Amino acid sequence: MTTAFPPDLFSLKGQVAVVTGGNGGLGLAMARALQDAGATVVVTGRDPGKNAAVADEFEVRPLDVTDSPAVTRFFADLGRDRDVHILVNNAGIFLDDPVxxxxxxxxxxxxxxxxTGPLRCAREAAGHMRRAGRGKIINIGSMYSVLGHPRSAGYTATKAGLVGLTRSLATELGGHNIQANAILPGWFPTDGNGDLPRRPEGEEIRRRTPAGRWGQVSDLAGVTVFLASxxxxxVTGAAVPVDGGYLVNDRFLDEGPV
Incomplete structure (x- = not known):
């Protein structure tokens, strides 16, 4: 009897996933979610200390996504004995960059x-995915893919551009059974946000979030596995906010209706 909901619909067993910048923070949470769903996960990062800290959990390889020859070598090396079925383009930086x-x-x-780093990785991974006959590319944007950052034009421009790249990948690669989507995380307690969750500004963020709290790394698990499975x-070309509703709200929730 055919069922409309196969029990293995979300299983990633037998698939290989690459998570760039997966040695800490949100990238590490997503890598763990993919592994828990059955994938063999290869984590990349530039920091030797952070790489060593997760080496007992994953296959970890150093990679700088700005180094085109290194990216090509990385995917060619993986391709000697396996294909890449899932790519999570998570590596990214924030720098102050006022106009x-x-x-x-x-x-x-x-x-x-x-x-450019996600484009380099997507180009190389797409070759694997075409050979395998399927693939998933997940680009990690930001709520600043939608909003303007008051101190970093470059961050906003790159995160908005990543959504555009996602849409182009979706249209170009769809005929090869490769889906490309983006996740737009909202406010999460990360190293980059420092002590912000404990400051008055962090409380203001909580008050503007319909979910009534900051994000937890576990909040990324479900959407990551969904988009990888x-x-x-x-579903392709989508940009999915994971922000507790922050992007759709225009006031403090305890102010009541205007």
């Missing part, structure tokens, strides 16, 4: 890491 600044170094660095085979 009034005269130096373009921060802008150029963020373009290279946050936007065949449950999302008819």
């Amino acid at each position: 009034s600044a005269g130096d373009l170094s921060a802008w150029e660095r963020m373009i290279d890491v946050n936007l 065949r449950a999302s085979d008819f």
Whole structure:
């Protein structure tokens, strides 16, 4: 009897996933979610200490996504004995980059890491996915893919551009049974946010979030596995906010209706 909901719909057993920047923070949470769903996960990162800290959980390889030859070698090496079925483009940086600044170094660095880096990895991974006859590319944007950041034009531009890249990958690769989608995380307690959750500004963020709290790393598990699994085979080119509703709210929740 055919069932409309196969029991293995979300299973990633037998698939290989690459998570760039997966040695800490949100990337590590997503890597663990994919592994828990059955995938063999290869984590990359630039920090030797952070790489060593997760080496007992995953296969960990050093990789700088701005180094084109290194990215090519990385995927060619993986391809000697396996294909890549899932790519999570998580590696990224934030630098202060106000429009009034005269130096373009921060802008150029963020373009290279946050936007060109995912393109480099997607190009290489797509070859694996075409051979395998299926694939999932998950780009990690931000709520600043939608909002403007008051201190970093480069961060906003790259994260918005990543959504555009996602849509182009979806249209170009769809005929090869490869889906490309983006996740837009909201406010999470990460190293980059420091002590913000405990400051008055952090409380203001909580009050503006319909869920009534900051995100927890576990909040990313479900959407990551969904977008990596065949449950999302008819979902492509989407940008999914995981922000507790922050992007759709325009006031403090305890202020009541206007």
